[in-house]
Amino acid sequence: MxxxxxxxxxxxxxxxxxxxxxxxxxxxxxxxxxxxxxxxxxxxxxxxxxxxxxxxxxxxxxxxxxxxxxxxxxxxxxxxxxxxxxxxxxxxxxxxxxxxxxxxxxxxxxxxxxxxxxxxxxxxxxxxxxxxxxxxxxxxxxxxxxxxxxxxxxxxxxxxxxxxxxxxxxxxxxxxxxxxxxxxxxxxxxxxxxxxxxxxxxxxxxxxxxxxxxxVPLPLAQHDAVVLVMDTRVEHSHVDGGYAARRASCEQAAAALEVQSLREVTVVAELEAIEDPVAKRRAMHIVTENRRVLDTVFALREGDLDAVGKLLYQSHESMRDDYEISSEELDVAVEAAMAAGAIGARMTGGGFGGSAIALIKREHIDKVSQAVREAFDQAGYVEPAIFTVIADEGAGKA
CATH class of the missing domain: 3.30.230.10 (Ribosomal Protein S5; domain 2)
Known part of the structure; x- marks a missing residue:
């Protein structure tokens, strides 16, 4: 349903x-x-x-x-x-x-x-x-x-x-x-x-x-938690060059390691064989992000939202520093949400704009939303669109 x-x-x-x-x-x-x-x-x-x-x-x-x-x-x-x-x-x-x-x-x-x-x-x-x-x-x-x-x-x-x-x-x-x-x-x-x-x-x-x-069950209701979307209103496009450049860097890293894809790399130390520093940083994000996904699945099944929150923020740091797909607006949204008491936050999607998400207690919706709006106002950014989302059913006849 x-x-x-x-x-x-x-x-x-x-x-x-x-x-x-x-x-x-x-x-x-x-x-x-x-x-x-x-x-x-x-x-x-x-x-x-x-x-x-x-x-x-x-x-x-x-x-x-x-x-x-x-x-x-x-x-x-x-x-x-x-x-x-x-x-x-x-x-x-x-x-x-x-x-x-x-x-x-x-x-x-x-x-x-x-x-x-x-x-x-x-x-x-x-x-x-x-x-x-x-x-x-x-x-x-x-x-x-x-x-x-x-x-x-x-x-x-x-x-x-x-x-x-x-x-x-x-x-x-x-x-x-x-x-x-x-x-x-x-x-x-x-x-x-x-x-x-x-x-x-x-x-x-x-x-x-x-x-x-x-x-994988999302135990949000049991913990009175919600996922808050913070749309920066900075539109992004997958057709633009940044996305393609990241993909090309990953292919370059995989070629340097002589593997079909970076999925085959599970140990960070293996990345030392990549000479190009940019390709190495991009590969670092992919290898560590795969690990974070597996750890998040485990944490959700254990009902450990605090662990999930830490992984979300680590993911954002990796996208900001290693993959370099965040933006000033996304970083402001994430940091403001965290400072206001979010369990975890990260940018979501392809990057270079778009939205960030925050895992928060339901009682903190207004507090976190206001903190993000104030941070955007102080930075001179357009007011973000902020709303909660519910995990829904996949596509079909309406």
Whole structure:
């Protein structure tokens, strides 16, 4: 049962039905949802074949979809529209299958288009024209995986409508290919896996090499604790060069150590064989972060939130100093939360902006939130968006 299957989501669905009919002149065949995610710990380890521990959140992308029929004059055209900031008459992006060319589709429409492109690469799959309308409450550019939520909602919808019979692992791999090759962002497989495979009140322990998963209970309620998201409002993008540069450094480090991926390195001393100091620092983060993920899983199963909190902060220090993907705003959010009594805090997501998270006692929500806002005000930053999130169920029919 999805926690986000709430009165608010029901209202969003009803509005989406009405909007779809107004835009396209037909009712959709259905509405599908896919959540954004918070990565509790395990950053940039996914494309290094390592371990990650994200969870789906109670903010999601809804997509309403209708397959075109022989009665549609433009039955082979793909139509995309969004409720996001579009007023009463949102523009429709219409493209043909011939125009499904990597990096050629502009704006947000590139994400559902990428999924159609990836599915079209499968042998025996023939998709026709569709009409799609998206409504998402996952903050854009916040590091909570708004783009992957849209991609996952799209692939889940098309898998259902065309009865493709894809497994969740296959859908994760296809959306990764869509992101890497069509959109041009060299991301790993964590975000779409979290959106597809998560379970309510649990984190998803994912081995990115084997794709094996385990649901790890989040004992937050038992400890009267919550996860607080601090969105710096500094938008980040995986298409920008910083992400690709980090991935290249990891590949350089793996080559220097003559291993397939940094997942194979478990002893920090082995990194001394890397001559390039930057590559060595990047590798240091990956090796120690993999260890922190395993330790966090153990601590959660033991119900030891204090240990989890220490690991979260150690992860942030590693991302700030070794991987160098934090920002001044993220550092201010983390330090302010810690000073106000957070159990632990770290930046989350790809970095270079986006959000930080804090593990806090419920009674400290107002105190920590106010401390972060005051720290941002004193530093002259834009006021952050601060909210709690709940571990939700993975994608499916809404």
């Amino acid at each position: 999805s926690i986000s299957n709430s009165k608010e989501t029901t209202q969003r669905m009803a509005a989406l039905h009405q909007k779809f009919a107004k835009i396209y002149g037909h009712q959709p065949e259905g509405i599908w949802r896919a959540p954004g995610r918070v990565n509790l710990i395990g950053e940039h380890t996914d494309y290094n074949m390592g371990f990650v521990l994200p969870f789906a959140i109670d903010k999601n992308a809804l997509v309403a979809v209708r397959r075109k029929t022989q009665l549609d004059a433009d039955r082979q055209t793909l139509d995309f529209a969004s409720t996001y900031g579009s007023g009463e008459h949102p523009p429709i992006t219409s493209i043909t299958f011939d125009e499904l060319v990597p990096r050629a589709v502009p704006g947000w429409a590139a994400y559902p288009a990428a999924v159609l492109w990836a599915l079209n690469q499968l042998e025996g799959v023939e998709l026709g024209g569709i009409q799609l309308l998206v409504d998402s409450d996952v903050p854009v550019g916040s590091g909570l995986s708004s783009s992957h939520a849209l991609e996952v909602a799209t692939i889940v919808a098309l898998d259902d409508l065309y009865e493709l019979g894809l497994s969740k692992v296959q859908m994760a791999q296809l959306t990764q290919r869509a992101e890497n090759e069509f959109v041009g962002a060299p991301t790993g497989i964590m975000d779409q896996s979290a959106s597809l495979m998560s379970h309510a009140q649990h984190a998803l322990f994912l081995d990115c090499r084997s794709m094996e998963t385990q649901a």
